[in-house]
Amino acid sequence: MASNCRLCGICDYHQIITSSVIWCFECDEGLCGDCKEYHSISEETKDHEIAPIADYYKLQTDVLQDAQVCKIHDERYELFCIKHDCLCCKKCVQIHTDCKDLTDINEIIKNVKTSNAFYEIEQTLLEVVENIERISGNREDNLTWLKNKKREIEAEVKQTRTKINHHLDKLQDDLMKDLITTEQNESSKIKKVLTTLKRKEKEIAKHQANFVHIKQHSSELNTFLFMKQIEKDIAVEEKFIESIIKNDFLNQTKISCEINKSLHQLTASIQKFGEMNISSDPCGLSVQKRKNSQAQIMVALPTRIIDNLTVTLQKRITTEVSNVRGCSILPDGRMVFSSFSEKKVSVLKSDGLIDFEISNIGGTFDVVFIGNDCIAVTSSSYSNEINIIDIKKKN
Known part of the structure; x- marks a missing residue:
């Protein structure tokens, strides 16, 4: 550099x-x-x-520094070993004599920004952020529950206190202190988890910002190198999330108070106003994990040339829809066709029969499935509209 x-x-x-x-x-x-x-x-x-x-x-400086040069031999990287998942210079090849999957790095980095590996890392970053947000929300709910329960216990204690003699004032004070201390101690544990989660969230946000810059402005090689570095960072964050769950940090902490029944007898033997109890129950929160079945995100190998592919006719559908300008296949196998002249969108079952139609939305052009049971339809230049159709509610 x-x-x-x-x-x-x-x-x-x-x-x-x-x-x-x-x-x-x-x-x-x-x-x-x-x-x-x-x-x-x-x-x-x-x-x-x-x-x-x-x-x-x-761009992230630690990604760019010495990015193209082998740190061992001080020569430019020219190959990539798929077996060991590492870059190699000419001298490194001597170490990889038994590796059959040495590939020219120029072939590896082709279209790396649009590869499945790049997409998987981007989506995994989003997933980690979502999991942190879900865990943070769970801990916030537990804090709210503790505060509400604390108020319920205080009300119960005070109501009981009005029925007994003034000589129990000291016992009441002791129990109040115990309640506050217990709630503060348990809340403090949860707040520590929340503090750690917020710090992790900022770190992931930083990775996402770097990811955007790399995606927009970096070379294919540096993008590839950045991907390899951030794979390791993501793995650390995922292990952090797993450790939170395995170490029972998400157990639902609860407190309760059992009022001494002997208080109603007003005997001199009463030594406590009540006793604080703490229970910790599993919260049942599950986190998303894109790579449960993957050991790591593999490098995207060069795709096959379309001229070498062969196609096979799977099905022929005969429809009555005319002047079709756009079509799309839904995840459940249904098909959508937009008819320009008939100004409608037709949704067909997998056997070609009409499921339902939406009419009078202008001369329709293209149609595409956009998720959440919705499709988007572009209309003619006269109306300049994009209609969103709910294929579940059919409106």
Whole structure:
């Protein structure tokens, strides 16, 4: 990596100090405006990946530093070992003589930002955030329950207190102190968990922000390297969530108070106003985990060329829908067709029979399933509308 990314690398070589305006990931240096123009038309460099220097600064520095160079042999990475899930330079190959799955890194990083592996990491980040939010909500509910129960116990204690003699004042005070101490101690344990969860949430948010910058502005190689680094961070966060559940941190803490029945007899032998009890019950909260059946997120290998694929006719459906401009297949096997001339959308069963139709929504163009039992339909340029149709309620 260039010693100073704020200066133009070419100008600096000629002992001219000029500020860089772009960063070339393949040249691994910044370029000023004049050098940028030459760089963009040169046959050797016109296809290089570049980014505005301001966007380059936003990228995570520990991901970019020494990203393309082997730390052991100080040579550029050229291969990827699928067996050991690691990058290799030419000298590293000597260690991987028995590995058959050594692949050119240029093949590995093709379309990495649109690969399933990139998508899985992005979705796993969202999942970790959702799980932290669910656990935080669970702990907040427990705090609320404890406070409400505390008020119920206080009311019961005070109501009982009015029925007995003044000589029990000291016993009542002792029980109140015990109640407050118990509630504070148990609440403190839950608050510690919440504090840790909030800190983890901020860390995940930072990863997501870096993820957006990497996705928009980084090269394919650096994106790939960032993915490998963040896989490890995600694994740590997932283990953290699992440890919370396994170590009974989510057990539902409850407190209760049993009033001494002997108080009603007003005998001199009464030594306590009541006694605090603590119970801890499993909350039954389950967290989402995308990779229950996966040991790790695998690198996306180069996809097959469409010219080498063969297709097989699965089914032929005959419909009465005319002038079809768009279609979509729903998760349950039903089919949706948009008819421009008839100004309607038809939902067909898997056997081709009409399930239901929505009419009078303009000359319909395309249709797509958007989740939550809904489809979106674009209408003609005259109405400029997007209609959302609930396929469950059929309206």
